[in-house]
Amino acid sequence: MRVAVVGVGWYGFKPTVPELSFREMMFEAAVRAYEDAGVDPRRDVDAFISCQEDFWEGIAISDEFAPEPIGGVLRPTMTITGDGLQCVGQAYMMIKSGAFNVVAVEAHAKPSDIMSPQEIYEFSLDPNIRTLKISNPLFQAGLDAVAYMRRSGASREHLAMVAVKNKVRGLLNSRASHSAKLTLDQVLDSKPVIHPLTRYEIAGFTDVAINVVLASEDVARRLGDKHVWVEGIWWATEVGTGAVEWHEWGRMPSMRLAALGAYKLAGVEDPLRQTDFSEVEDRFSYMELLSLEELGLGGGGAHRMLESGYYNPEGGYPVNPSGGSLSMGVTLEATGLSRLLEVVLQLRGEAGGVQLKDVRRAVVASWRGPPTYTSIVAVVSRD
Amino acid sequence: MKSNIFVKDKVAIVGAGLTLFRRRLLETPRDLAWEASREALSSAGLTLKDIDCIVVGSAPDAFDGIHMKGEYLADGSGGFNKPVVRVFVGGGTGVMVPAVAWWHVASGLCKTVLAVGEEKMSHAYPHPQGVFAYIWDPILERPLGPNLIWIFALEMRRYMHVCNASKEDIALVSVKNKRNALDHPAAQAAAKITVDDVLKSEVLVWPVQLLDISPVSDGAAALVLASESVARRVTDTPVWVEGIGFTLDNTHWYNRDLAYPRYLEYAARMAYKMAGIERPWREIDVAEPYDPFDYKELHHIEGLMLARRCEAPKLLKEGYFDRSGELPTSPGGGLLGVGNPIAAAGVMKVAELFWQLRYEAGARQVKKPVHKAVANAWGDLMQAGTVVVLST
Numbered sequence: 001m002r003v004a005v006v007g008v009g010w011y012g013f014k015p016t017v018p019e020l021s022f023r024e025m026m027f028e029a030a031v032r033a034y035e036d037a038g039v040d041p042r043r044d045v046d047a048f049i050s051c052q053e054d055f056w057e058g059i060a061i062s063d064e065f066a067p068e069p070i071g072g073v074l075r076p077t078m079t080i081t082g083d084g085l086q087c088v089g090q091a092y093m094m095i096k097s098g099a100f101n102v103v104a105v106e107a108h109a110k111p112s113d114i115m116s117p118q119e120i121y122e123f124s125l126d127p128n129i130r131t132l133k134i135s136n137p138l139f140q141a142g143l144d145a146v147a148y149m150r151r152s153g154a155s156r157e158h159l160a161m162v163a164v165k166n167k168v169r170g171l172l173n174s175r176a177s178h179s180a181k182l183t184l185d186q187v188l189d190s191k192p193v194i195h196p197l198t199r200y201e202i203a204g205f206t207d208v209a210i211n212v213v214l215a216s217e218d219v220a221r222r223l224g225d226k227h228v229w230v231e232g233i234w235w236a237t238e239v240g241t242g243a244v245e246w247h248e249w250g251r252m253p254s255m256r257l258a259a260l261g262a263y264k265l266a267g268v269e270d271p272l273r274q275t276d277f278s279e280v281e282d283r284f285s286y287m288e289l290l291s292l293e294e295l296g297l298g299g300g301g302a303h304r305m306l307e308s309g310y311y312n313p314e315g316g317y318p319v320n321p322s323g324g325s326l327s328m329g330v331t332l333e334a335t336g337l338s339r340l341l342e343v344v345l346q347l348r349g350e351a352g353g354v355q356l357k358d359v360r361r362a363v364v365a366s367w368r369g370p371p372t373y374t375s376i377v378a379v380v381s382r383d
Numbered sequence: 384m385k386s387n388i389f390v391k392d393k394v395a396i397v398g399a400g401l402t403l404f405r406r407r408l409l410e411t412p413r414d415l416a417w418e419a420s421r422e423a424l425s426s427a428g429l430t431l432k433d434i435d436c437i438v439v440g441s442a443p444d445a446f447d448g449i450h451m452k453g454e455y456l457a458d459g460s461g462g463f464n465k466p467v468v469r470v471f472v473g474g475g476t477g478v479m480v481p482a483v484a485w486w487h488v489a490s491g492l493c494k495t496v497l498a499v500g501e502e503k504m505s506h507a508y509p510h511p512q513g514v515f516a517y518i519w520d521p522i523l524e525r526p527l528g529p530n531l532i533w534i535f536a537l538e539m540r541r542y543m544h545v546c547n548a549s550k551e552d553i554a555l556v557s558v559k560n561k562r563n564a565l566d567h568p569a570a571q572a573a574a575k576i577t578v579d580d581v582l583k584s585e586v587l588v589w590p591v592q593l594l595d596i597s598p599v600s601d602g603a604a605a606l607v608l609a610s611e612s613v614a615r616r617v618t619d620t621p622v623w624v625e626g627i628g629f630t631l632d633n634t635h636w637y638n639r640d641l642a643y644p645r646y647l648e649y650a651a652r653m654a655y656k657m658a659g660i661e662r663p664w665r666e667i668d669v670a671e672p673y674d675p676f677d678y679k680e681l682h683h684i685e686g687l688m689l690a691r692r693c694e695a696p697k698l699l700k701e702g703y704f705d706r707s708g709e710l711p712t713s714p715g716g717g718l719l720g721v722g723n724p725i726a727a728a729g730v731m732k733v734a735e736l737f738w739q740l741r742y743e744a745g746a747r748q749v750k751k752p753v754h755k756a757v758a759n760a761w762g763d764l765m766q767a768g769t770v771v772v773l774s775t
Contacts, residue, residue: 055450060517067631077631097489124450237467240458
């Protein structure tokens with residue numbers, strides 16, 4: 001039995017959404033997704049899953065606020081604390097089990113409501129590391145960037161090139177509010193934040209609510225021909241946040257394992273040839289290159305491929321044609337869903353200014369961000 | 384939702400493990416999770432290498448003061464280079480963990496799953512109740528400074544009023560469960576008490592008194608779930624997960640009929656339908672209804688349709704729910720007796736049924752022959768119902 005994305009809906013993609021609360025944003029996204037799918041949430045949807053984390057919400061049991069805005073009251077509704085793509089993975093399993101036909105997945109982010117995101121990041125560190133009072137809780141990303149550069153031979157310029165590619169591309173995307181017309185020198189000369197990354201190489205925050213409706217094959221075919229198949233999705237955690245000493249620095253084994261799992265389910269052996277483009281993790285510039293290598297999309301070195309223009313929108317294998325997180329922003333637990341949303345729109349031919357020609361199959365990859373080592377990868381295609 | 388004859392892979396529980404339930408355990412949350420996991424694995428005769436996927440459950444991050452607690456617990460729960468997800472539906476998490484593990488296996492994507500519930504409440508300072516100050520609607524309710532026991536007191540009072548149940552009737556649950564727990568090696572709050580002791584204990588929020596309520600606990604519990612082919616290989620007595628159910632009601636607890644847990648009835652109907660159970664009051668042999676408060680066990684017995692509305696207090700008085708009764712409930716001692724480390728308590732309830740159905744519960748074993756069992760958990764703002772139906 002195959003699983004399809006039959007509807008998507010979103011609200012926001014702005015640095016701040018002052019007009020609506022997070023619950024109203026969830027409602028707006030849900031209504032759009034159900035309308036897009038042509039389903040009635042009170043009648044046709046078998047289960048609802050929300051992906052959210054308490055500390056981002058500022059509510060000790062944020063699950064309480066999940067059911068109403070998405071139509072899940074007195075229906076099977078639950079929360080997974082993970083990236084939105086992990087929720088898609090759960091929905092995939094639920095439908096594959098044969099017990100569920102239609103599952104709605106929701107993730108939202110309202111970082112503009114958070115007064116001190118840095119402090120929240122600090123709470124995600126191992127309690128023993130936290131006592132060291134490291135002033136920038138994202139330092140682990142810097143360590144990984146340095147280790148990656150040393151291992152692969154990528155230079156500072158290569159990392160900056162990612163930022164330029166994605167930020168400039170985002171100018172064509174109506175959902176990319178952090179896009180900018182930048183040059184390599186501007187990126188390299190801008191304020192350093194975490195060695196070796198400068199401010200333009202670290203994605204900003206964006207408010208959004210995204211809702212994705214998944215269905216089994218027979219339901220998807222009955223609903224119309226807009227569906228996009230989830231051929232495979234898998235996730236992995238390398239180590240817990242309390243065991244960073246076991247992390248393989250300069251690598252992202254969780255992304256590699258997730259990719260192997262997803263490729264196996266999708267029957268993909270050579271992703272660079274069997275898929276047409278990808279939307280991958282790029283909340284830090286180096287992560288796009290590292291992700292590509294772990295996903296098996298790096299060829300003889302992702303930085304060299306980047307330099308040759310192979311990953312450009314008009315290149316041999318477009319990567320982040322939407323502008324990625326660097327221009328769309330980090331949307332907390334909805335980051336993975338933003339990547340999936342862009343891929344679904346591309347495959348349906350609805351991507352507007354960033355539309356690619358003749359694309360049929362894509363890789364979606366997301367990482368939960370520092371200090372975690374959890375990644376999710378999906379292979380998505382259309383008929 | 385379809386009946387489970389359409390399900391791809393049958394799912395069995397093949398192992399269970401439990402730590403001590405205590406207040407102020409010295410182990411870290413990761414240590415606790417691993418202790419329970421290791422015991423579950425060894426009881427199934429498996430090692431971590433044999434496990435494909437991990438499902439972790441833990442309630443509010445604020446108890447530990449750790450953001451992304453699922454990521455923190457991952458390696459303690461065996462999540463090295465494995466797929467890990469963390470389930471979170473407030474107090475309902477514990478029973479949701481095996482439910483989520485169920486579809487990991489039923490989908491055919493994982494052959495074996497380690498399902499872990501862990502909670503460490505006691506290092507919230509000065510008291511874990513402080514965490515519950517942040518569960519309310521930030522605009523409408525939080526400024527009023529409500530406390531979780533207040534709203535449960537409202538619910539208990541409403542149940543007493545509608546069902547004409549007295550404090551004495553309800554106290555019998557606490558007496559029964561704490562007595563049952565005397566035979567439980569991990570129990571924190573086992574005691575031989577009388578109805579009078581309950582009625583004379585400190586009043587917290589009328590009508591909730593100290594002995595009406597489960598304690599603050601630390602602990603972890605774990606289960607190993609496997610597909611039919613693996614289960615048949617590793618054990619002669621697999622316990623099948625026949626049905627799962629879950630429901631969330633709306634956030635507005637004050638608009639709800641507090642006397643009856645409708646969300647639980649819906650979740651139970653879903654699970655019974657999957658399990659092909661039409662008359663649960665006849666077909667279920669043993670139950671672990673969620674009992675963080677004594678009235679809650681009665682409430683949940685009715686929600687699970689094991690008794691008619693308002694009938695549970697009467698049946699309790701007749702000994703119907705005793706270990707030697709016709710439908711034993713919380714034979715292991717439940718949350719009132721064994722303790723209430725939130726997510727771990729729900730997993731513990733399913734573990735208890737696993738042991739009961741395999742006749743491995745020792746002194747806690749119920750008198751009657753058992754084939755089918757049901758457990759539930761409850762959470763959020765009196766809105767979450769999670770149900771698992773097991774059989775041999």
